Amino acid sequence: MVPTDRSALAAEPPGYNFGSVKQESAIPAEWLAEFEAAAGRPLKQRFRYAFVRTAKPVLDDASYRSFESLAEYRRWCEESLPDWLGYGRI
């Protein structure tokens, strides 16, 4: 369901203070428009737009991997994957 009162969701313009509206509730207008557009699409269509497939170096080289802990997996990502894939911790 899309709200009829967009002003309740949109982010305030820079420098404007809504007073009682919490900072975390402000949604940038561009994102709000994207959320509303997505809400109007059936799930099947959202899948078509959302799931993509590209080759991932190293990650695609094995058909199965397992790790005893997430920490071990994160370490493996940092040591084995190219930085640009973004799997490293900040």
Place this chain on the structure above:
Amino acid sequence: MGAFEYRQAEEIRDVFARHEVRYLFIGKSGAIILGYPDTTQDVALFPERSPANGRALVAGLRELGFALTPEQAGEIERGKDFIQLKNGPFDLDLIFAPDGIEHFSDAWRRRVMVEGFPVCHPDDIIASKVAANRAKDRETLDRLRSFRDYWQRTRRG
């Protein structure tokens, strides 16, 4: 192999329901099912770690077409923390112990059902991404938090 498709998600849902697997979609794939507009290559599930659920999960994965060796099946049944499957009809990450979520039962209680798909609550998806602290999530988090706020205010029921 192509991108993950809706019909494959339906197969997961239907096969796992038959085998009574307890699991949740998590990560960006979960957020997308909730309505979050973004792209991803990853399909991630958070299964409950228990012997019975592990056996059901292995049976379900085999029915879906994953070619699991006995050793791999044993690791899944045991619930190794993180398992990456690329030996089936689509790639799948099994995360038995996601960062930022203490117990499966807590996440299960908070789950959101979308067309029969059990999905982690947006708060849990965000918590796991915050705790993972990965570069690739950094840009996503603010937008995901905004989506959570939008979703909470517009969800039905």
